[in-house]
Amino acid sequence: MANIIISQAADGGLTFYMPKKDLEVPVESLEFTQPEKWGGELTLAGGQRYYIDPLDAIPSLPRSLRAKRMD
Numbered sequence: 001m002a003n004i005i006i007s008q009a010a011d012g013g014l015t016f017y018m019p020k021k022d023l024e025v026p027v028e029s030l031e032f033t034q035p036e037k038w039g040g041e042l043t044l045a046g047g048q049r050y051y052i053d054p055l056d057a058i059p060s061l062p063r064s065l066r067a068k069r070m071d
Contacts, residue, residue, distance in 0.1 A: 007062035
């Protein structure tokens with residue numbers, strides 16, 4: 001599992017940042033975005049997919065999380 005940071009982009013979307021690889025890309029989709037459940041599968045620009053454990057509420061951003069790459 002990798003340490004990542006999810007932050008709010010200037011256009012209102014989300015940004016995925018992985019410090020270890022200095023990788024910063026837009027998040028194209030997020031599985032759960034409801035006020036009572038946020039997280040799950042992330043799809044990044046370029047098609048990469050990661051999974052973050054869902055949270056019980058929408059977090060304040062930026063937020064440091066653990067993510068697992070999905071193949």
